[in-house]
Amino acid sequence: xxxxxxxxxxxxxxxxxxxxxxxxxxxxxxxxxxxxxxxxxxxxxxxxxxxxxxxxxxxxxxxxxxxxxxxxxxxxxxxxxxxxxxxxxxxxxxxxxxxxxxxxxxxxxxxxxxxxxxxxxxxxxxxxxxxxxxxxxxxxxxxxxxxxxxxxxxxxxxxxxxxxxxxxxxxxxxxxxxxxxxxxxxxxxxxxxxxxxxxxxxxxxxxxxxxxxxxxxxxxxxxxxxxx
Amino acid sequence: xxxxxxxxxxxxxxxxxxxxxxxxxxxxxxxxxxxxxxxxxxxxxxxxxxxxxxxxxxxxxxxxxxxxxxxxxxxxxxxxxxxxxxxxxxxxxxxxxxxxxxxxxxxxxxxxxxxxxxxxxxxxxxxxxxxxxxxxxxxxxxxxxxxxxxxxxxxxxxxxxxxxxxxxxxxxxxxxxxxxxxxxxxxxxxxxxxxxxxxxxxxxxxxxxxxxxxxxxxxxxxxxxxxxxxxxxxxxxxxxxxxxxxxxxxxxxxxxxxxxxxxxxxxxxxxxxxxxxxxxxxxxxxxxxxxxxxxxxxxxxxxx
Numbered sequence: 001x002x003x004x005x006x007x008x009x010x011x012x013x014x015x016x017x018x019x020x021x022x023x024x025x026x027x028x029x030x031x032x033x034x035x036x037x038x039x040x041x042x043x044x045x046x047x048x049x050x051x052x053x054x055x056x057x058x059x060x061x062x063x064x065x066x067x068x069x070x071x072x073x074x075x076x077x078x079x080x081x082x083x084x085x086x087x088x089x090x091x092x093x094x095x096x097x098x099x100x101x102x103x104x105x106x107x108x109x110x111x112x113x114x115x116x117x118x119x120x121x122x123x124x125x126x127x128x129x130x131x132x133x134x135x136x137x138x139x140x141x142x143x144x145x146x147x148x149x150x151x152x153x154x155x156x157x158x159x160x161x162x163x164x165x166x167x168x169x170x171x172x173x174x175x176x177x178x179x180x181x182x183x184x185x186x187x188x189x190x191x192x193x194x195x196x197x198x199x200x201x202x203x204x205x206x207x208x209x210x211x212x213x214x215x216x217x218x219x220x221x222x223x224x225x226x227x228x
Numbered sequence: 229x230x231x232x233x234x235x236x237x238x239x240x241x242x243x244x245x246x247x248x249x250x251x252x253x254x255x256x257x258x259x260x261x262x263x264x265x266x267x268x269x270x271x272x273x274x275x276x277x278x279x280x281x282x283x284x285x286x287x288x289x290x291x292x293x294x295x296x297x298x299x300x301x302x303x304x305x306x307x308x309x310x311x312x313x314x315x316x317x318x319x320x321x322x323x324x325x326x327x328x329x330x331x332x333x334x335x336x337x338x339x340x341x342x343x344x345x346x347x348x349x350x351x352x353x354x355x356x357x358x359x360x361x362x363x364x365x366x367x368x369x370x371x372x373x374x375x376x377x378x379x380x381x382x383x384x385x386x387x388x389x390x391x392x393x394x395x396x397x398x399x400x401x402x403x404x405x406x407x408x409x410x411x412x413x414x415x416x417x418x419x420x421x422x423x424x425x426x427x428x429x430x431x432x433x434x435x436x437x438x439x440x441x442x443x444x445x446x447x448x449x450x451x452x453x454x455x456x457x458x459x460x461x462x463x464x465x466x467x468x469x470x471x472x473x474x475x476x477x478x479x480x481x482x483x484x485x486x487x488x489x490x491x492x493x494x495x496x497x498x499x500x501x502x503x504x505x506x507x508x509x510x511x512x513x514x515x516x517x518x519x520x521x522x523x524x525x526x527x528x529x530x531x532x
């Protein structure tokens with residue numbers, strides 16, 4: 001599989017906005033054009049080539065290697081393709097995402113999937129506060145722990161947690177417990193995970209505790225906590 | 229042509245253009261998948277009075293279904309896309325949505341060489357959820373989760389509709405009703421193993437073969453008197469003196485080759501029984517070749 005690989009050279013001193021580095025954001029660009037993209041919007045913005053070693057070629061698959069928490073907005077407004085993050089990442093992972101798949105094998109920062117409309121985000125590690133805040137639809141899976149106020153103001157969509165959260169700390173009062181169930185759609189969802197290099201690829205158990213919410217925003221979203 | 233003493237008439241079956249779809253139905257176990265599929269394909273023997281011709285195509289193993297459960301595939305045929313869509317929606321709502329533990333998925337998605345239109349499978353059923361329904365887009369396919377009293381009804385939003393062929397057939401002419409029925413059962417057993425076809429009549433067999441028109445002005449089809457054994461002295465019969473029973477097997481299939489293959493294996497299975505089984509002749513039903521564009525010549529089908 002042809003990939004475009006961004007390998008972080010060293011830990012950046014400042015937070016970096018990686019929102020342009022998506023398959024749809026880079027489509028049609030040449031490799032020199034990709035190298036010269038600015039990673040923030042001011043005059044002293046570092047260019048991609050200043051921060052990353054770049055290999056491969058522009059494709060539907062983007063890989064961030066040696067990634068760390070200074071890389072924010074990865075997958076912002078992503079529409080298609082796949083982004084794989086080898087390491088941790090910063091805040092707003094997959095914010096405003098409209099399609100495609102993001103895989104993170106480390107930890108993610110706050111507001112993962114903020115205002116996400118469509119697509120899939122799977123995080124092997126932990127996620128920060130406000131996971132799936134203002135989520136419109138889509139699917140986010142977190143294997144590790146989650147921070148405060150998961151699903152805050154989410155309208156629709158599914159958050160899949162493989163680790164029992166601290167309910168009082170992690171969920172707002174407007175997330176309502178709907179009981180524990182076997183949900184048939186999980187068989188299809190898990191089947192779609194099988195080909196992915198993620199901890200979610202081995203899931204089989206379809207028994208989940210279902211929380212519906214955010215009831216302040218119609219409550220058509222859900223948090224599914226996988227049961228042992 | 230004569231095989232094992234059984235005469236194969238030099239005639240042809242006349243078949244028609246139809247529209248078809250396939251639905252994959254899974255359940256908690258095969259029993260419940262069959263309950264749903266049997267309900268869905270009930271009263272679906274002929275487009276003349278039922279709207280569609282439908283039947284269970286085959287059983288599906290767990291590794292053949294989207295949700296990894298045991299299931300069955302159902303094929304539905306209609307004379308046009310509008311009636312097929314109407315019938316599919318009605319039958320989905322009354323037979324599949326209602327059946328405990330069952331889920332339904334598209335059975336035709338991508339197939340080489342076939343023009344496929346997408347039609348609603350669960351797209352309208354979702355409104356039964358009264359606002360509590362949710363959709364999931366998984367691997368580029370949209371599914372609807374509709375809350376029902378046994379949990380959630382999972383249904384794919386759409387399935388594929390293709391151009392197909394209906395009305396392939398052959399006639400079994402035997403010396404007794406029992407002989408004709410035994411031969412029919414033998415044929416149906418092997419024909420059910422052919423993919424992409426159904427034999428929509430009860431047990432796959434029909435006794436009331438029809439001709440076009442009637443002495444009664446309101447009837448556009450009536451009994452095929454030329455093949456009715458009790459009318460041998462009254463009408464221009466097609467039957468020899470020793471024929472006392474005729475049964476017909478009607479085949480609907482996705483392609484010409486599918487129908488031809490089913491006809492071939494069915495006729496061959498009957499011929500393998502030999503003339504001692506009571507079967508004397510194999511013939512086919514047609515309307516002079518003027519109504520249906522697809523002609524299955526028995527001799528050519530058997531040579532394939």
